[in-house]
Amino acid sequence: xxxxxxxxxxxxxxxxxxxxxxxxxxxxxxxxxxxxxxxxxxxxxxxxxxxxxxxxxxxxxxxxxxxxxxxxxxxxxxxxxxxxxxxxxxxxxxxxxxxxxxxxxxxxxxxxxxxxxxxxxxxxxxxxxxxxxxxxxxxxxxxxx
Amino acid sequence: xxxxxxxxxxxxxxxxxxxxxxxxxxxxxxxxxxxxxxxxxxxxxxxxxxxxxxxxxxxxxxxxxxxxxxxxxxxxxxxxxxxxxxxxxxxxxxxxxxxxxxxxxxxxxxxxxxxxxxxxxxxxxxxxxxxxxxxxxxxxxxxxx
DNA sequence: GTTTTAAATAGAAACGATTTTCATTTAGAT
DNA sequence: ATCTAAATGAAAATCGTTTCTATTTAAAAC
Numbered sequence: 396x397x398x399x400x401x402x403x404x405x406x407x408x409x410x411x412x413x414x415x416x417x418x419x420x421x422x423x424x425x426x427x428x429x430x431x432x433x434x435x436x437x438x439x440x441x442x443x444x445x446x447x448x449x450x451x452x453x454x455x456x457x458x459x460x461x462x463x464x465x466x467x468x469x470x471x472x473x474x475x476x477x478x479x480x481x482x483x484x485x486x487x488x489x490x491x492x493x494x495x496x497x498x499x500x501x502x503x504x505x506x507x508x509x510x511x512x513x514x515x516x517x518x519x520x521x522x523x524x525x526x527x528x529x530x531x532x533x534x535x536x537x538x539x540x
Numbered sequence: 541x542x543x544x545x546x547x548x549x550x551x552x553x554x555x556x557x558x559x560x561x562x563x564x565x566x567x568x569x570x571x572x573x574x575x576x577x578x579x580x581x582x583x584x585x586x587x588x589x590x591x592x593x594x595x596x597x598x599x600x601x602x603x604x605x606x607x608x609x610x611x612x613x614x615x616x617x618x619x620x621x622x623x624x625x626x627x628x629x630x631x632x633x634x635x636x637x638x639x640x641x642x643x644x645x646x647x648x649x650x651x652x653x654x655x656x657x658x659x660x661x662x663x664x665x666x667x668x669x670x671x672x673x674x675x676x677x678x679x680x681x682x683x684x685x
Numbered sequence: 686g687t688t689t690t691a692a693a694t695a696g697a698a699a700c701g702a703t704t705t706t707c708a709t710t711t712a713g714a715t
Numbered sequence: 716a717t718c719t720a721a722a723t724g725a726a727a728a729t730c731g732t733t734t735c736t737a738t739t740t741a742a743a744a745c
Contacts, residue, residue: 410712410721431703446724451703453722469667471616471732472702487655487663496659502647510632510672514641518632518672522614527655527663555692555741577731591695596732598693616703617731 407460422477427493489529552605563598567622572638634674
């Protein structure tokens with residue numbers, strides 16, 4: 396696992412620093428999205444002086460390369476999560492526990508068709524975010540009633 | 541038209557102030573999304589002391605009621621545009637001129653099915669944003685080459 | 686039409702997430 | 716072991732947005 400991260404950083408021509416490795420480790424192990432500040436709290440256990448700009452810079456670099464995904468939450472803050480899959484897909488975000496799960500289907504072919512045939516425009520990208528309750532949180536809701 | 545706005549505000553139990561009417565007029569006439577600050581610039585032509593908090597408050601109130609749509613742009617700033625249609629639909633945003641056009645189709649039924657049957661979760665909402673070049677901007681691109 | 690009162694507003698100040706600056710440290714090439 | 720460009724921490728700056736408070740105004744009550 397450590398070697399994967401090493402290889403990824405080499406591939407991106409980024410220096411292999413202990414902090415970069417730690418950031419990737421923590422992100423990859425976490426199933427929910429994280430704010431830069433939450434990530435820093437976790438990093439502080441290993442590096443007590445780690446600065447927030449370092450966290451922001453690294454998350455942004457990794458996001459630019461698609462190693463992690465940046466999401467812009469309705470609260471307008473940034474969140475990130477590690478992206479294990481490389482194919483095009485979207486995400487389901489649990490509004491309760493913030494767990495992120497993959498969605499395979501995305502009807503973008505039809506929408507692209509509507510944009511290009513109907514509106515005579517050209518679609519270059521899209522962003523889809525699906526919110527709800529995941530399996531675990533549904534169970535908890537039933538139990539707590 | 542003025543009477544439509546009057547009726548809408550009455551329906552929302554908001555006081556009918558000249559600034560509210562002006563905000564709705566300007567937003568409804570504009571085919572592109574606008575930042576609060578851009579809207580204030582336009583309002584200043586009529587009300588030279590209008591404050592930015594007033595613009596933010598009014599946009600937020602109207603957005604809460606669905607009269608205008610709030611979008612969270614990838615730049616993390618807020619933008620708004622007037623929503624002429626009331627049925628569920630999504631928007632195509634031209635990345636060049638920022639014109640907003642409606643998209644009728646949205647494959648959410650399939651995605652909802654995937655979330656509920658596949659992930660055993662419960663979907664409560666979604667957000668879809670489609671980016672590209674509109675018809676006019678495609679023409680300009682061709683012309684300028 | 687006048688009075689009343691609750692909502693709307695302007696202006697100034699506060700807020701807070703993110704970014705920049707700059708001096709210091711460190712990875713990795715020579 | 717030395718060198719150089721990249722990475723980092725700390726502090727400060729930035730800037731879109733929100734809060735606070737005193738004043739004004741729409742419109743309900745009289």
